Amino acid sequence: MDLTPIQRRQLTTLFAQSMKRFEKAKNGTYPYEDYELLFELVAKYRPHSILEAGTGYGLSSIALALGSTRSRIISLDKNHEVLEVARSNAREFGVFDRIGYVQTTFLDYLQNTSDGQFDMVFFDGFAPGLTLFLELERVLKRGGIMICANLQLRGDRRKITQRMNEDKYYSGFGESNGTIWGIKK
Numbered sequence: 001m002d003l004t005p006i007q008r009r010q011l012t013t014l015f016a017q018s019m020k021r022f023e024k025a026k027n028g029t030y031p032y033e034d035y036e037l038l039f040e041l042v043a044k045y046r047p048h049s050i051l052e053a054g055t056g057y058g059l060s061s062i063a064l065a066l067g068s069t070r071s072r073i074i075s076l077d078k079n080h081e082v083l084e085v086a087r088s089n090a091r092e093f094g095v096f097d098r099i100g101y102v103q104t105t106f107l108d109y110l111q112n113t114s115d116g117q118f119d120m121v122f123f124d125g126f127a128p129g130l131t132l133f134l135e136l137e138r139v140l141k142r143g144g145i146m147i148c149a150n151l152q153l154r155g156d157r158r159k160i161t162q163r164m165n166e167d168k169y170y171s172g173f174g175e176s177n178g179t180i181w182g183i184k185k
Protein backbone atom coordinates (compact mmCIF):
# COMPACT_ATOMS: atom_id res chain seq x y z
CA MET A 1 0.00 0.00 0.00
CA ASP A 2 1.24 3.50 -0.89
CA LEU A 3 0.35 6.95 0.35
CA THR A 4 -2.37 8.46 -1.82
CA PRO A 5 -1.35 11.59 -3.75
CA ILE A 6 -3.53 13.65 -1.37
CA GLN A 7 -1.92 12.14 1.75
CA ARG A 8 1.55 12.70 0.25
CA ARG A 9 0.74 16.35 -0.45
CA GLN A 10 -0.73 16.85 3.05
CA LEU A 11 2.32 15.29 4.71
CA THR A 12 4.69 17.38 2.58
CA THR A 13 2.81 20.49 3.72
CA LEU A 14 2.91 19.35 7.36
CA PHE A 15 6.66 18.71 7.05
CA ALA A 16 7.20 22.26 5.74
CA GLN A 17 5.03 23.76 8.54
CA SER A 18 6.88 21.68 11.17
CA MET A 19 10.25 22.83 9.80
CA LYS A 20 9.15 26.45 10.19
CA ARG A 21 8.12 25.80 13.80
CA PHE A 22 11.41 24.00 14.44
CA GLU A 23 13.43 26.91 13.06
CA LYS A 24 11.49 29.40 15.17
CA ALA A 25 11.41 27.42 18.43
CA LYS A 26 15.02 26.12 18.29
CA ASN A 27 13.95 23.29 20.60
CA GLY A 28 15.28 20.33 18.62
CA THR A 29 11.90 19.24 17.27
CA TYR A 30 13.14 18.49 13.79
CA PRO A 31 10.33 16.65 11.94
CA TYR A 32 11.11 13.11 10.79
CA GLU A 33 11.95 13.35 7.09
CA ASP A 34 11.48 9.75 5.99
CA TYR A 35 7.78 9.57 6.87
CA GLU A 36 7.14 7.46 3.75
CA LEU A 37 9.39 4.75 5.20
CA LEU A 38 7.31 4.69 8.41
CA PHE A 39 4.12 4.52 6.41
CA GLU A 40 5.50 1.58 4.38
CA LEU A 41 6.71 -0.35 7.44
CA VAL A 42 3.33 0.00 9.17
CA ALA A 43 1.46 -0.89 5.97
CA LYS A 44 3.64 -4.00 5.64
CA TYR A 45 3.51 -5.31 9.24
CA ARG A 46 0.15 -3.83 10.36
CA PRO A 47 1.07 -3.67 14.07
CA HIS A 48 -1.83 -3.36 16.51
CA SER A 49 0.16 -1.34 19.04
CA ILE A 50 2.93 1.18 18.41
CA LEU A 51 5.04 3.13 20.88
CA GLU A 52 6.66 6.30 19.57
CA ALA A 53 9.39 8.06 21.58
CA GLY A 54 9.57 11.67 20.33
CA THR A 55 6.27 13.21 19.17
CA GLY A 56 7.50 16.64 18.09
CA TYR A 57 4.81 18.34 16.02
CA GLY A 58 3.26 14.98 15.23
CA LEU A 59 4.38 14.30 11.66
CA SER A 60 5.74 10.79 12.28
CA SER A 61 2.82 9.72 14.51
CA ILE A 62 0.43 10.74 11.73
CA ALA A 63 2.43 8.79 9.10
CA LEU A 64 2.36 5.75 11.42
CA ALA A 65 -1.41 6.07 11.88
CA LEU A 66 -2.04 6.43 8.14
CA GLY A 67 -0.04 3.23 7.42
CA SER A 68 -2.69 0.95 8.95
CA THR A 69 -6.13 1.83 10.25
CA ARG A 70 -5.94 -0.99 12.80
CA SER A 71 -2.84 0.49 14.50
CA ARG A 72 -3.10 2.32 17.82
CA ILE A 73 -0.22 4.59 18.79
CA ILE A 74 1.12 5.92 22.07
CA SER A 75 3.41 8.87 21.41
CA LEU A 76 5.64 10.36 24.12
CA ASP A 77 7.15 13.80 24.50
CA LYS A 78 8.25 15.83 27.50
CA ASN A 79 7.32 19.13 25.84
CA HIS A 80 3.72 20.22 26.49
CA GLU A 81 3.70 22.85 23.72
CA VAL A 82 4.70 20.50 20.90
CA LEU A 83 2.11 17.97 22.08
CA GLU A 84 -0.65 20.56 21.75
CA VAL A 85 0.38 21.19 18.13
CA ALA A 86 0.64 17.43 17.46
CA ARG A 87 -2.91 16.89 18.78
CA SER A 88 -4.26 19.60 16.52
CA ASN A 89 -2.41 18.16 13.48
CA ALA A 90 -3.72 14.65 14.20
CA ARG A 91 -7.29 16.02 14.33
CA GLU A 92 -6.80 17.59 10.91
CA PHE A 93 -5.66 14.26 9.46
CA GLY A 94 -8.58 12.40 11.07
CA VAL A 95 -6.32 10.06 13.10
CA PHE A 96 -6.61 11.70 16.53
CA ASP A 97 -8.76 8.90 18.02
CA ARG A 98 -6.00 6.32 17.35
CA ILE A 99 -3.11 8.26 18.91
CA GLY A 100 -2.60 8.79 22.62
CA TYR A 101 -0.20 11.70 23.16
CA VAL A 102 1.49 11.53 26.57
CA GLN A 103 3.54 14.24 28.23
CA THR A 104 6.39 12.41 29.96
CA THR A 105 10.08 11.69 29.73
CA PHE A 106 10.82 8.46 27.90
CA LEU A 107 12.40 6.83 30.95
CA ASP A 108 9.54 7.79 33.29
CA TYR A 109 7.06 6.18 30.92
CA LEU A 110 9.18 3.08 30.39
CA GLN A 111 9.77 2.56 34.10
CA ASN A 112 6.02 2.05 34.50
CA THR A 113 5.60 -0.21 31.47
CA SER A 114 5.92 -4.00 31.59
CA ASP A 115 7.81 -6.19 29.11
CA GLY A 116 6.52 -7.04 25.65
CA GLN A 117 3.66 -4.53 25.37
CA PHE A 118 4.08 -3.24 21.81
CA ASP A 119 4.13 -4.66 18.28
CA MET A 120 6.26 -1.78 17.02
CA VAL A 121 8.55 0.78 18.66
CA PHE A 122 9.81 3.90 16.90
CA PHE A 123 12.53 6.04 18.48
CA ASP A 124 12.89 9.63 17.25
CA GLY A 125 14.04 11.46 20.38
CA PHE A 126 17.42 13.10 20.07
CA ALA A 127 20.63 11.01 19.64
CA PRO A 128 19.85 7.40 20.70
CA GLY A 129 21.64 6.01 23.77
CA LEU A 130 22.07 2.30 24.47
CA THR A 131 20.39 2.36 27.91
CA LEU A 132 17.23 3.91 26.51
CA PHE A 133 17.36 1.66 23.45
CA LEU A 134 17.43 -1.45 25.66
CA GLU A 135 14.43 -0.17 27.63
CA LEU A 136 12.52 0.38 24.38
CA GLU A 137 13.53 -3.11 23.28
CA ARG A 138 12.24 -4.55 26.56
CA VAL A 139 8.71 -3.23 26.00
CA LEU A 140 8.68 -4.53 22.40
CA LYS A 141 7.11 -7.98 21.89
CA ARG A 142 9.13 -10.83 20.36
CA GLY A 143 8.39 -10.65 16.64
CA GLY A 144 7.79 -6.87 16.96
CA ILE A 145 9.51 -4.24 14.82
CA MET A 146 12.12 -1.91 16.26
CA ILE A 147 12.78 1.30 14.31
CA CYS A 148 15.52 3.58 15.54
CA ALA A 149 16.15 6.97 13.90
CA ASN A 150 18.75 9.69 14.38
CA LEU A 151 21.84 7.49 14.09
CA GLN A 152 23.42 10.32 12.09
CA LEU A 153 23.47 12.22 15.41
CA ARG A 154 25.79 9.47 16.67
CA GLY A 155 24.85 8.75 20.30
CA ASP A 156 25.50 5.01 20.75
CA ARG A 157 25.19 4.44 17.02
CA ARG A 158 27.86 1.72 16.82
CA LYS A 159 26.55 -0.33 19.76
CA ILE A 160 22.90 -0.09 18.66
CA THR A 161 23.68 -0.96 15.03
CA GLN A 162 25.82 -3.91 16.15
CA ARG A 163 23.04 -5.24 18.36
CA MET A 164 20.40 -4.94 15.67
CA ASN A 165 22.72 -6.69 13.20
CA GLU A 166 23.21 -9.69 15.51
CA ASP A 167 21.20 -12.78 14.57
CA LYS A 168 20.74 -13.54 18.25
CA TYR A 169 18.65 -10.40 18.84
CA TYR A 170 17.12 -9.31 15.50
CA SER A 171 16.26 -10.51 12.01
CA GLY A 172 15.30 -8.59 8.87
CA PHE A 173 17.77 -5.75 9.45
CA GLY A 174 17.15 -2.68 7.25
CA GLU A 175 18.83 0.72 7.04
CA SER A 176 18.07 4.04 5.33
CA ASN A 177 19.40 7.57 5.94
CA GLY A 178 20.26 7.23 9.63
CA THR A 179 17.28 5.00 10.48
CA ILE A 180 17.60 1.27 11.16
CA TRP A 181 14.92 -1.36 11.76
CA GLY A 182 14.65 -5.05 12.51
CA ILE A 183 12.40 -7.74 13.97
CA LYS A 184 13.05 -8.66 17.60
CA LYS A 185 13.76 -12.34 18.26
Ligand SMILES: C[S@@+](CC[C@H](N)C(=O)[O-])C[C@H]1O[C@@H](n2cnc3c(N)ncnc32)[C@H](O)[C@@H]1O
Pocket: 018, 028, 029, 030, 031, 032, 033, 053, 054, 055, 056, 057, 058, 059, 060, 061, 076, 077, 078, 079, 082, 104, 105, 106, 107, 124, 125, 126
Ligand atom coordinates in the same frame (compact mmCIF):
# COMPACT_ATOMS: atom_id res chain seq x y z
C1 LIG B 1 13.29 14.98 16.57
S1 LIG B 1 11.93 15.49 17.55
C2 LIG B 1 10.64 14.40 17.09
C3 LIG B 1 10.07 14.70 15.76
C4 LIG B 1 8.80 13.93 15.42
N1 LIG B 1 9.04 12.51 15.43
C5 LIG B 1 8.20 14.38 14.10
O1 LIG B 1 8.18 13.62 13.12
O2 LIG B 1 7.75 15.53 14.03
C6 LIG B 1 12.40 14.86 19.13
C7 LIG B 1 11.38 15.09 20.23
O3 LIG B 1 11.75 14.25 21.32
C8 LIG B 1 11.48 14.92 22.51
N2 LIG B 1 12.38 14.35 23.54
C9 LIG B 1 13.74 14.28 23.47
N3 LIG B 1 14.23 13.63 24.55
C10 LIG B 1 13.16 13.28 25.30
C11 LIG B 1 13.00 12.56 26.52
N4 LIG B 1 14.08 12.07 27.18
N5 LIG B 1 11.77 12.36 26.99
C12 LIG B 1 10.67 12.85 26.33
N6 LIG B 1 10.76 13.54 25.16
C13 LIG B 1 11.98 13.75 24.65
C14 LIG B 1 11.74 16.40 22.23
O4 LIG B 1 10.98 17.23 23.09
C15 LIG B 1 11.34 16.51 20.76
O5 LIG B 1 10.02 17.05 20.63
